[in-house]
Amino acid sequence: MKKLILSILCAFGLLSGYSQVIDEFRGIGRTGIYNNETGLLKEWPENGPELIWSIENIPIGHSALSSAYDMLYFTGKRDSIAVLTALDLNGKIKWQTDYGRAWNGAFPNSRCTPTIENERLYVSTGYGDLACLNALSGKIIWQVPAMDKFEGSYGRWGIAESLIVLDDKVFFTTGGKKTTMVALDKMTGETIWMSEPLHDNTAYASPILIQTEENKIIVNVTENYVVGVNSVDGEIFWKFSFGAFAGGRGRSNINCNSPVYSDGKLFITGGYDHRNVMLQLSKDFKKVYFEWSDDVLDVHHGGTVKLGNYIYGSNWENNGMGRWVCLDWNTGETKYETEWINKGSIISAEGLLYCYEEKFGTVAIVKATPDEFKVISSFKIPLGSKGPYWTHPVIKDGVLYIRHGDALMAYNIKE
Numbered sequence: 477m478k479k480l481i482l483s484i485l486c487a488f489g490l491l492s493g494y495s496q497v498i499d500e501f502r503g504i505g506r507t508g509i510y511n512n513e514t515g516l517l518k519e520w521p522e523n524g525p526e527l528i529w530s531i532e533n534i535p536i537g538h539s540a541l542s543s544a545y546d547m548l549y550f551t552g553k554r555d556s557i558a559v560l561t562a563l564d565l566n567g568k569i570k571w572q573t574d575y576g577r578a579w580n581g582a583f584p585n586s587r588c589t590p591t592i593e594n595e596r597l598y599v600s601t602g603y604g605d606l607a608c609l610n611a612l613s614g615k616i617i618w619q620v621p622a623m624d625k626f627e628g629s630y631g632r633w634g635i636a637e638s639l640i641v642l643d644d645k646v647f648f649t650t651g652g653k654k655t656t657m658v659a660l661d662k663m664t665g666e667t668i669w670m671s672e673p674l675h676d677n678t679a680y681a682s683p684i685l686i687q688t689e690e691n692k693i694i695v696n697v698t699e700n701y702v703v704g705v706n707s708v709d710g711e712i713f714w715k716f717s718f719g720a721f722a723g724g725r726g727r728s729n730i731n732c733n734s735p736v737y738s739d740g741k742l743f744i745t746g747g748y749d750h751r752n753v754m755l756q757l758s759k760d761f762k763k764v765y766f767e768w769s770d771d772v773l774d775v776h777h778g779g780t781v782k783l784g785n786y787i788y789g790s791n792w793e794n795n796g797m798g799r800w801v802c803l804d805w806n807t808g809e810t811k812y813e814t815e816w817i818n819k820g821s822i823i824s825a826e827g828l829l830y831c832y833e834e835k836f837g838t839v840a841i842v843k844a845t846p847d848e849f850k851v852i853s854s855f856k857i858p859l860g861s862k863g864p865y866w867t868h869p870v871i872k873d874g875v876l877y878i879r880h881g882d883a884l885m886a887y888n889i890k891e
Contacts, residue, residue: 499542501589501638502823502868506684506734508781510825510871517889518828520841524855525876525887529567532859535559536882537586540868544592545611548872550879551586551599553578558586558601562614567886571614576605576621579634585863585881587636587680591646596662598646602634606648608665618665626670627654629677631699636680636732642692642707644668649696651678656712657694657705669710676700679731679746680777686737691761695742697731702744702753704761713762716755721769724749732777736787738805741767747776747792754808770808773801778821779868781829786811786846788829790819800831800842800849811846821868828852830869830876837865837880859883 502508517525535552542549547570548563558578562570578586579602591598596617597609604623609616622628623635628650640647645659645668655670676698683696685707692707700719705712719729728748736743742764745752751771755764773780773791776798780789785805790798791813798819802811820833829842840854857865860880867879874890 497544499592508823513825520853528886530885531567532883538866540589543872549590573614575607576601577603589638591639593641598639604635620665626650628652638682671710699729721751745775768808772810781824814849834865
């Protein structure tokens with residue numbers, strides 16, 4: 477009897493431990509900074525770190541991965557169907573589930589990174605179909621064709637949003653004339669609230685959460701605005717005309733990067749010669765004020781990271797070239813602008829930058845200093861289908877995961 481009780485308690489303990497599981501696009505908090513990773517290599521061998529395993533011929537996509545329950549999750553496209561894949565930590569497929577309509581327009585590869593909360597996964601498709609699945613079995617719990625249901629409006633490349641989950645809700649940016657953002661019951665998919673419409677298209681960015689003791693606010697970018705929405709009832713606390721800062725001959729508002737929050741401020745950037753913007757939040761986060769703008773760091777879609785008083789990323793010169801940039805967070809002063817192969821995605825761990833350029837698939841660790849863009853080590857990934865290297869890297873438990881099209885590679889970067 478004692479053994480039975482002990483077994484039950486152990487099982488309950490395991491489930492209780494799992495109950496706190498969460499993972500999402502660009503890591504917890506969506507900062508691109510993997511603070512929980514320690515003991516990583518500070519430089520790599522000449523040919524790069526050890527390739528532990530790789531898998532090819534997976535459903536094609538630019539989706540980054542999330543991880544829980546000793547499994548890795550990512551989205552992909554097979555014909556006209558969006559597919560969610562789960563691998564074990566040795567790169568073996570555990571299950572695959574079709575969950576909606578894949579984008580079939582220009583640049584059709586999937587982009588949504590699964591959001592994990594406990595034993596549930598939340599995903600979207602390029603046409604704005606939302607789904608919740610069981611993380612262990614892959615069974616669909618609910619599905620909502622959100623862009624159809626809420627009469628959403630998007631640009632020429634469809635939807636690229638990685639969903640955000642908070643309290644009892646999952647949030648999605650629809651755009652359009654009916655609403656701008658919606659909150660669904662995370663357990664059932666039923667509508668909880670719809671915000672007022674801004675009569676604007678969605679962008680290609682994923683939202684972030686910022687909060688005070690009183691307010692929890694979902695911040696995202698549409699085609700023309702940065703918006704702060706009350707997570708409780710959908711009230712739009714503020715909107716800022718980011719589109720007014722568009723540059724270049726086309727004055728493009730093709731916004732693909734999540735806002736970055738730190739120290740009461742929001743940094744917003746987009747490519748195509750779009751000026752970036754720094755906003756100061758009021759103490760209760762219910763208002764924003766313009767602080768500064770700069771035209772050097774216009775990130776295409778590789779994200780940025782803030783370390784200390786500096787923000788790092790790559791800019792857009794044209795679709796085939798961009799330079800790596802460091803700005804002073806407080807003033808917008810350019811600390812460096814350096815050419816290194818091409819623009820790309822950026823994350824960070826243990827105070828180092830991990831840069832993945834999009835033209836040839838070169839991955840580098842770079843010293844995080846405002847003095848210079850100093851590459852410590854680099855290597856070129858060997859696998860994947862043709863096309864740009866657009867997936868954001870992920871670090872989990874000392875493993876660097878790099879995806880390219882229909883291939884995923886796992887590299888040991890532990891000391």
